[in-house]
Amino acid sequence: xxxxxxxxxxxxxxxxxxxxxxxxxxxxxxxxxxxxxxxxxxxxxxxxxxxxxxxxxxxxxxxxxxxxxxxxxxxxxxxxxxxxxxxxxxxxxxxxxxxx
Amino acid sequence: xxxxxxxxxxxxxxxxxxxxxxxxxxxxxxxxxxxxxxxxxxxxxxxxxxxxxxxxxxxxxxxxxxxxxxxxxxxxxxxxxxxxxxxxxxxxxxxxxxxxxxxxxxxxxxxxxxxxxxxxxxxxxxxxxxxxxxxxxxxxxxxxxxxxxxxxxxxxxxxxxxxxxxxxxxxxxxxxxxxxxxxxxxxxxxxxxxxxxxxxxxxxxxxxxxxxxxxxxxxxxxxxxxxxxxxxxx
Numbered sequence: 001x002x003x004x005x006x007x008x009x010x011x012x013x014x015x016x017x018x019x020x021x022x023x024x025x026x027x028x029x030x031x032x033x034x035x036x037x038x039x040x041x042x043x044x045x046x047x048x049x050x051x052x053x054x055x056x057x058x059x060x061x062x063x064x065x066x067x068x069x070x071x072x073x074x075x076x077x078x079x080x081x082x083x084x085x086x087x088x089x090x091x092x093x094x095x096x097x098x099x100x
Numbered sequence: 101x102x103x104x105x106x107x108x109x110x111x112x113x114x115x116x117x118x119x120x121x122x123x124x125x126x127x128x129x130x131x132x133x134x135x136x137x138x139x140x141x142x143x144x145x146x147x148x149x150x151x152x153x154x155x156x157x158x159x160x161x162x163x164x165x166x167x168x169x170x171x172x173x174x175x176x177x178x179x180x181x182x183x184x185x186x187x188x189x190x191x192x193x194x195x196x197x198x199x200x201x202x203x204x205x206x207x208x209x210x211x212x213x214x215x216x217x218x219x220x221x222x223x224x225x226x227x228x229x230x231x232x233x234x235x236x237x238x239x240x241x242x243x244x245x246x247x248x249x250x251x252x253x254x255x256x257x258x259x260x261x262x263x264x265x266x267x268x269x270x271x272x273x274x275x276x277x278x279x280x281x282x283x284x285x286x287x288x289x290x291x292x293x294x295x296x297x298x299x300x301x302x303x304x305x306x307x308x309x310x311x312x313x314x315x316x317x318x319x320x321x322x323x324x325x326x327x328x329x330x331x332x333x334x
Contacts (some may be wrong), residue, residue, distance in 0.1 A: 014128030022116050026107040027302045045133075050142055058142025059159035063168060066160070067175045070312075072235055073183040077319040081186040083105060084323060090105075 007048035014041030032079045037071045109228040110299050155231040155297025164234065165301045169279065169290040176271045176308055183315045185321040187259060198246045204328040210248050217245040225309050229298065235271075239312025246317035269320065271311030275304050 016039055022032025043065045051063030145161045147167065154162035164172050181276070199208070221238040228234030249255055259265060278300055280291045286293055292300050 005134065009130050012126055012129045012133060015129070017179065018124055019125070020119065020122050023122070024110065024115055026109045028105040028107065051144065052144060054146045056148065056159075058144045059147050059163045060143045060168070062160045063163040063171070064165065066234075066236060067171050070175050071178050073316075074178050074319075078182045078185055080323050081319075087105060 004048045004051050004053070007051070011041045011048060013046065014038070017041075024085055028083055032083070035079075036072060036076055039068065040055030042067060074075060109179075153297070154295050155292060155294070155301050158228060158230055159232075160232065161228050161234050161301070165304060166290075166292065166297060169275075172277070172308075173275050173290075175273075176275055176311065177314060179315045180272050182270060183259075183318050184250070186319055187265075188322065199238075201251075207254075208251055214249060219240055221245075221309070221313075225305055226302075228305060229302065235308040236312060238305075239309045240316065242309065243312035243316030243320070245322045246313060250317065250321060257314075257317050257321055259321075264314075266313055267314045269305075271308035274307035278304055287299045288325060298299075 018034045018038030018041060021037065023029050025031060025034060046061040046065050046068075050058035052058060063064070122161070148161060150167070151157070151159060151162055154166040156162050156166070221241040224241060225235060225238040226233075227236070248258065250257055257264075259268065282292050282300065283289045285333040
């Protein structure tokens with residue numbers, strides 16, 4: 001029980017830290033990292049919720065977290081590729097302004 | 101490259117209000133978790149009761165690939181969508197390959213590590229039926245080997261050719277076709293015949309492993325910043 005509570009509270013704390021980063025920190029890469037931290041917090045909460053002291057753990061939250069990790073990786077990659085493209089476009093624009 | 105990706109900083113007052121709101125939200129959530137007492141019993145009893153019919157002995161794999169197959173199917177679909185989204189558009193130049201490295205330590209390491217990783221990946225895929233493991237763990241491991249190979253610059257995974265793109269779609273295709281094929285026999289999408297469930301799950305996972313590994317290698321490759329091309333300058 002106490003152990004589950006520690007995990008749950010840490011998960012929520014991570015979620016809060018991530019939310020702070022998402023809203024307050026200005027740089028877009030840090031925002032993407034912040035969303036990932038929020039996700040990790042949710043995963044911790046789910047794993048803690050599935051823990052069954054003295055018995056078999058609930059496999060459904062475990063499967064959901066596994067699925068969630070993959071989707072989080074995919075989402076992060078998509079966000080990063082969009083950021084790369086934005087950076088390229090801005091660089092091209094800056095080059096054109098510098099050498100008309 | 102990223103100098104303009106800095107958004108504007110929020111004004112101090114707004115930052116303080118947001119911080120206070122986030123702190124309050126976190127505190128409320130923590131209070132709810134502490135005060136709500138022990139969680140209701142989960143589904144472990146139901147899963148354990150049906151485990152014998154799932155075709156595998158590992159409850160997590162049973163949930164992922166039998167009881168809640170739709171989740172995993174859509175997850176594979178998400179990976180394919182992201183792979184398509186990050187792929188270089190037709191007509192756009194591929195990112196230039198890294199210069200082949202002369203680093204003998206790296207090359208020697210890869211010669212040793214990659215075959216081992218392939219074997220361990222196959223083991224993880226196989227052991228997923230009994231213990232923690234499965235398609236995603238195996239795929240991630242194989243993708244790590246692929247990334248290691250690609251940073252030597254001796255090979256470039258470009259995914260421009262049709263067979264390479266077919267590999268990306270293999271997992272989703274196998275998954276959907278299998279689900280539809282078993283529906284012909286049992287009448288329900290994803291309702292595997294109990295006797296064949298173990299083999300079907302291994303078959304789907306093997307195809308998914310290949311697609312996942314290929315997708316992750318593609319994602320890594322499309323996110324490596326291109327070398328500054330001197331010749332294409334104005």
